[in-house]
Each structure stands twice: as C-alpha cells, then as structure tokens.
Amino acid sequence: MHVHDQILDSLVIGAGQAGLSASRHLARRGIDHVVLDADERPGGAWQHRWDSLRMADVHGVADLPDAVAPGRSDGRANVVVPAYFSDYERRFDLPVVRPVLVDSVSSEGGLLAVTAGERAWRTRTLVNATGTWTQPFVPHYPGIETFAGEQLHTVDYPGPQHFAGRRVLVVGGGASAVQFLGELAPVADTLWVTRRPPVWRTDDFDPEAGLAAVTLVADRVRRGLPPTSVVGVTGLALRPQEREAERLGAYRRRPMFDRIEPTGVRWDAGAVLERVDVILWATGFRPAVGHLAPLRLRTPAGGIQLDVGGAVQSAVTAVRDPRVQLVGYGPSASTIGANRAGRAAAVAVARVLAEDDDLSA
Template sequence: MHILDSLVIGAGQAGLSTSFHLRRLGIDHVVLDANPQAGGAWQHRWDSLTMADVHGVADLPDAPAPGRSHDRANEVVPSWFADYEGAHGLPVIRPVDVQRVEDDDGLLRVSAGPRHWLTRTLVNATGTWTRPFVPTYPGIDSFAGEQWHTADYPGPERLAGKRVLVVGGGASAVQFLGELAPIADTVWVTRREPVWRTDDFTPEIGRAAVAMVEDRVRRGLPPRSVVSVTGLVLREQERAAERLGAYDRRPMFARIEPYGVRWEGGTFEAVDVILWATGFRPAVSHLAPLHLRSEYGGIRLDGTTSVADPRVQLVGYGPSASTIGANRAGRRAAVAVSGFLGSDGLTAAG
C-alpha cells in the first residue's frame, strides 16, 4: 500500500486551506471528504441563509471570498469551493466517510468501510456540523410538536404562524429570531443571560477572543466558540425582531411536556415548535483509538498539533472553527506537518 506523507480528513474551509499549503510545500497527500460534492458544511445550510446574512466568509489562500449578495449561501460557497479545488488541483476523494484512525506500527491507518489509507501524518478538518448538540431535558421525548436543530432548520416558511420556542444563546439563535419573529410567535430561552456587544468589533478584540479559546485547547479543555467570548451583535436585518420584543430572553424551562414547556415556578407555556440552536460538538470520534483526549475532556493542542500524538494536526477545532481561523490554521498545520516529516528524516516525496 502506498504510504502518504499526509492525509487530510474534511474538505471544508480548513481542509482546503491545509491542502493548498501542503501542495505548495510539495507534500504528498490526499483529502478525504464525506460529502458527495464540494461545499463542506455550507451545502447543508438552510435555503433562507443568503450571503448577506452570513457573519463573514474569509478568503481562501489566493482566492477572495464571494461578496455579499441575496444569493443562497448553500449554493454560492459550495460553487466557490468546487472552483477552488479544480483551480489548484487539490487531491480530494469523495465521498469517503472515515470511521477510524489508529496506529499501525508507527504509521496512521485511516479506515472508511473496506477502504484504508496509510499515512505518516494526519490533519483532521472535520469541523462540527455532523455533531449537532441537543441537551437532555425531562420530557423531551414526549413533545408532540416539531423539534428542529440548526443542522436541519427547515427555514421560516415552514414555521410561519406557529409558536416557536428558540433555545440557545449564540449567533444562530439571534439570526433565527430575526427571521421568525415577524412571521411567527417566538419565545427565546437561554441558560445564561446573553452578553450583547455594543462597541465596534476591532481586530484587537477578535485576536483577544481567539487567544482565550486557544488557551482552553492548550490546557486540554473542551473548546468553546469564539462568539461565547466576543458577545452577540444585532444586525440591521434583526432590528424588526428587536422591535417586536423577540430578544426579551427568558431563563431555561424545567421540563418539556407534550404541548409545551413548564417553567420552574409551575407556569405552562404552550408551543408548537422547539428550535434547538444549541450548537455543535467537534466531530472527532474517529480519532478515539489514538487516545488524544486529556483528562479534562478536550484535545490538548500546541498550535494545531496534538500534544498526545504530534503526527496529528487539528484544524477547524476550537479557535480555528471560524472561517478566518481555519485559513490560518491550515497554513500552520501544513508547516507543522513539514516540520514533523523533516525531523523524522523523511522527504516530501516519501
């Protein structure tokens, strides 16, 4: 079996950036992507999300991102990714759903059903989209109405005229309320009081937020999102919802019942839909055989390098989960791979 110098899992923004830099460094590699076509998680986002709604898409190396428009993000970004793969000749193989990565006498064996690859190093760029998180609450299985998560949000038309309970304190919840409040009856609940940012989001603030998330992964703690540090911002398209009182947040309910939720004080709230904007968890279960997790539950990183196994790089994890961070992490991971191969006396040609 041909032994690769490196293998990238995932062809989203972080994976494409990594592949670009690996290719530029002359490192023999392939990119395995679980999706049947280019686009990463963007191809799965809801139809009502336009390029004017997204919170920002960073440039890929040598390729400026599409501008703001009213075109669907789940079409524009995948098309951009596909063009990028072709223009740079990136070695993407799809669809390949990796189930397991394990040590094989000093190499890394990557398994996807009956198919296997052997590689000296690995860059994991699987992101979070395939691991939606829904918290467990008493009675959750008894609810007779609709339950949706950000990952399968059907769009505002499906929920128009209904009473919708939006759960979650992040940017997605704010955006959902912005488009639902004018056409539906919404209630917003979060575990913590939302932190709103009213000042300008400067580059210095952004760097400080990323540094706080980096500190968590450096210590091996489960990563938090950058927005949990930066706070929330209302954009112009969400002002109508604000005037309707959509952002008057309520604390979490005590339990879910067939036709609504019950608050701690015993008051019942009837709802037709529960929309869980409760985030995602890193999609890293396939790395479990490598025992990368620290005693605190996260994967301890030095930059993008796993402290437990320096053959492994993680991008799109923790501070690099945003598109901006993903680009920087891709370059950093490629340089780290090159350094590892060099320190082991290996050449880029194998």
C-alpha cells in the same frame, strides 16, 4: 479490505475551508497527500445550510490561499460558497477523494492507518479538518421525549415559512438563535430562552477584540478542556434585518425552563405552562473527532490538548501525538482561523516529516 499501497506523507480529512486551506499549503510544499471528504459534492458544511441564509447574513467567508472569497450579496450561502470551494478544488487540482466517510484513525508503529468502510490508507501524518456540523448538540431536559410538537436543530432548519402562524420556542444564546428569531418573529409567535443572559456587543468587533476572544478558546485547548465556540465568546449584535424582530419583542429572553411537557415547557418557579408548537434547538455543535478515538488524544478533562506555542490561531498540533494536526478545532474554528491553521498544519507536517527523515538517516 482494500489497503492503498502508497504510504502518504500526509492525509487530510475534510474538504471544508480548513481542509482546502491545509491541502493548498501542503501542495505548495510539495508534500504528497490526499483529502478524504464525506460529502458527495464540494462545499463542506456550507452546502447544508438553510436556503434563507444569504451571503449578507454570514459573518464573512475568508479568502482561501490565492483565491478571493465571494463578498456580501443576496445570494444563497449554500450555493455561493460551495461554488467557490468547487472552483478552488479544480483551479488548484487538489487531490480530493469523495465521498469517503472515515471510520477510524489508528496508530500502526510509525504510521497512521485511516479506515473508511472497506478502504484504508497509511500515512505518516494527519490533518483533521472535520469541523462540527455533523455533531449537533441537543441538551437533555426532563420530559424531552414526551413533547408532542416538532423539535428541530439548527441542522434541520427549513426556513421561516415552515413556522408561519405557529408558536416557536428558540433555545440557545448564540448568533444562530438571534438570526432565527430575526426571521421567525415577523411570521410566528416566538419565545426565546437561554441558559445565561445574552451579552450584547455595542462596539465594533475589531481585530483586537477578535484576538482576545480567540485567546480565551486557545487557553482551553492548551489545558486539554473541550473547546468553546469562538463565536460564542464574541458577544451578540443585531443587524438591520433583525430590527423588526426587536421591535416585536423577540429578544426579550427568559431563563431556561425546568422541564418539557407534551404541549410545552414549564418553570418550577411558576405553575404556568408555556404552550409551544415547535422547539428549535439552536444549541450548537461538538467537534466531529470520534474517528480519532483509537489514538487516545483526549485528556481526562474531555478535550484534545493542543500545543499553543505561537500565535493562538496556529495552535493545531495534538500534544499526545504530534503527527496529528487539528484545524478548525478550538481557536481555529472560524473561516479566518481555519485558513491560518491550514498553513500552520502544513508547517507542522513538514517539521514532523523532516524530523522523521533525520531519525531514519
């Protein structure tokens, strides 16, 4: 194994919005660090989004520090945002190394050891910015393995024309499900199921409402519970491009089915089998933190407890190991939250380094 000789002051895992923000703020403070990114190209998870997702469709991309983000347009999000990130890396000469897929992070005395295949780095602090895109979640239902049709998750979504003329079951109660139905209903026969009735938002989503939603997520990580999605607690709203799907009845939701059969799904309350050709699981993601397992950061409740001492979107420090900062996790899992968390992580890293230097003096 090749172990890099230099002991870094900090190391960032992930070069999406949160990772780039953290790197820029670390660089501003003169903190020696590298950014390890698993992708071959800049762009974070945005480069993997479906082609039909336009900049006019996304909830918004927040400005990275010192650089204005692209606005709403008809441009493809999986092209526009990666180009923005790529330019940002070059403009500020951020120390991104790719492709590097981190396998594990472990503690070696006062240092953290980061391994990726045959390579290893040693660092005094860590900023984890790995997001969720690599951890799609599909719930298990009886018979799921018997379905003879096609099953896809959000990460596999190929665009509406792939489903033309077919009967598509969309599973999930979040914004992605609403967007998929908006695209699919005009070209396919759709059916929508969710575990809970959807909560539709009719008012403007102002900053006060946003803070209230983030606070709910922050309370969970404060207690060491698995985080919920920030978007998941904000409520749903239809955009103009989804009104046609609404007219076609695409948003008449049904409760979750009880089992899956080779040709469709069935509810125990009734004998009718709903035949479908495709099941599209818009069921979200889980935090990509498996590589942190050797640090034993998880609580018995299953989440990573963060220190929620100040602003809720600045809750980044792992209670069980303050050397580790998590950005884009829990209350900072949005583009705006990720930016604020990047700054908070740099502040926390500087504090840990100063305390360590004081103890060594």
